[in-house]
Amino acid sequence: MKRTFILALSLAGTAALFGQDPQYTKDGSLVMPKDYREWIFLSSGLGMTYGPAGQTDAAGNPRFDNVFVNPSAYKAFLKNGTWPDKTVLILEIRRSESKLSINTGGRVQTELAAIEANVKDTARFPGGWAFFGFQGSSNEAKLIPTSEGCYSCHGQKGAVDSTFVQFYPTLREIAKKKGTFKSTE
Amino acid sequence: MKRTFILALSLAGTAALFGQDPQYTKDGSLVMPKDYREWIFLSSGLGMTYGPAGQTDAAGNPRFDNVFVNPSAYKAFLKNGTWPDKTVLILEIRRSESKLSINTGGRVQTELAAIEANVKDTARFPGGWAFFGFQGSSNEAKLIPTSEGCYSCHGQKGAVDSTFVQFYPTLREIAKKKGTFKSTE
Numbered sequence: 146m147k148r149t150f151i152l153a154l155s156l157a158g159t160a161a162l163f164g165q166d167p168q169y170t171k172d173g174s175l176v177m178p179k180d181y182r183e184w185i186f187l188s189s190g191l192g193m194t195y196g197p198a199g200q201t202d203a204a205g206n207p208r209f210d211n212v213f214v215n216p217s218a219y220k221a222f223l224k225n226g227t228w229p230d231k232t233v234l235i236l237e238i239r240r241s242e243s244k245l246s247i248n249t250g251g252r253v254q255t256e257l258a259a260i261e262a263n264v265k266d267t268a269r270f271p272g273g274w275a276f277f278g279f280q281g282s283s284n285e286a287k288l289i290p291t292s293e294g295c296y297s298c299h300g301q302k303g304a305v306d307s308t309f310v311q312f313y314p315t316l317r318e319i320a321k322k323k324g325t326f327k328s329t330e
Numbered sequence: 331m332k333r334t335f336i337l338a339l340s341l342a343g344t345a346a347l348f349g350q351d352p353q354y355t356k357d358g359s360l361v362m363p364k365d366y367r368e369w370i371f372l373s374s375g376l377g378m379t380y381g382p383a384g385q386t387d388a389a390g391n392p393r394f395d396n397v398f399v400n401p402s403a404y405k406a407f408l409k410n411g412t413w414p415d416k417t418v419l420i421l422e423i424r425r426s427e428s429k430l431s432i433n434t435g436g437r438v439q440t441e442l443a444a445i446e447a448n449v450k451d452t453a454r455f456p457g458g459w460a461f462f463g464f465q466g467s468s469n470e471a472k473l474i475p476t477s478e479g480c481y482s483c484h485g486q487k488g489a490v491d492s493t494f495v496q497f498y499p500t501l502r503e504i505a506k507k508k509g510t511f512k513s514t515e
Contacts, residue, residue: 182500183370183404185368189374190433190438248378249379253378304431
């Protein structure tokens with residue numbers, strides 16, 4: 146009996162480390178995964194033209210976008226070259242500055258500008274995936290309607306399973322080896 | 331007896347998840363932490379002028395630098411606002427491209443260009459920290475001599491404990507709250 150208890154504790158600890166399945170509110174919003182900065186980093190871009198929040202801010206400074214994924218989905222991707230159900234991708238958009246501390250050129254990341262999420266939950270969403278946008282400091286993100294361009298663009302141009310793996314340099318190589326990479330170039 | 335065995339397995343699993351202390355070869359080189367892409371991402375910059383490997387490649391394309399830290403050191407920083415002994419910071423430098431897939435502007439990350447490490451090991455290094463550079467596809471990084479500029483620059487201009495926390499937006503705020511942030515602006 147005590148052995149079972151210890152094992153259960155261990156499994157619970159592992160689940161906490163790896164994050165959990167996506168959580169929703171009663172009205173279908175996504176609850177912000179508070180620990181996403183401890184998830185797996187996939188890549189960042191600067192001023193990418195496909196960026197959902199625009200490539201620059203009002204002052205003309207380009208924005209960085211950082212992409213993170215929940216660790217259990219990452220482990221599955223390494224093994225299979227595609228995403229499992231309950232994958233959560235977080236797109237964190239940050240402002241940039243050039244002259245900061247000793248840096249005098251190029252761009253460094255500063256304040257948070259926006260957070261979006263792309264969630265795979267096949268029992269819940271037609272097509273498998275849904276997009277959510279966090280507003281301000283809210284901990285809940287509203288579902289972005291399927292009529293928005295992100296759905297069709299990801300479906301048509303995403304290299305793996307409606308996601309932009311072409312922009313994630315380490316996963317790009319894995320998907321090519323596993324034969325799951327759809328060329329969009 | 332069996333209970334002890336289960337608990338030991340659990341602890342071993344946790345150590346593997348969080349990475350381990352830095353490992354060295356007999357001649358004092360650092361062994362590459364193979365799982366650093368599963369560590370905690372701190373930030374990235376593009377074409378930063380302070381970059382040790384230069385801000386652009388031979389063709390004039392700016393480089394991205396991604397910084398990762400071992401998870402146990404990150405957890406300690408969240409708590410204390412500074413780095414514990416055995417902290418390993420990895421600086422991963424990647425080439426950039428502009429026109430890739432559907433992207434037509436800005437910059438996205440592509441091939442690996444270089445990897446450097448900054449290690450805190452107070453029993454081993456005078457001053458606490460040492461820098462290492464990985465050459466090509468080698469799994470071992472040679473110690474960079476303390477006469478190199480990275481040591482004096484980090485010591486003088488690093489906002490927290492000889493490290494450039496001023497460029498890591500989430501840790502920057504934590505260090506300021508904890509009173510460990512040294513302004514360099």
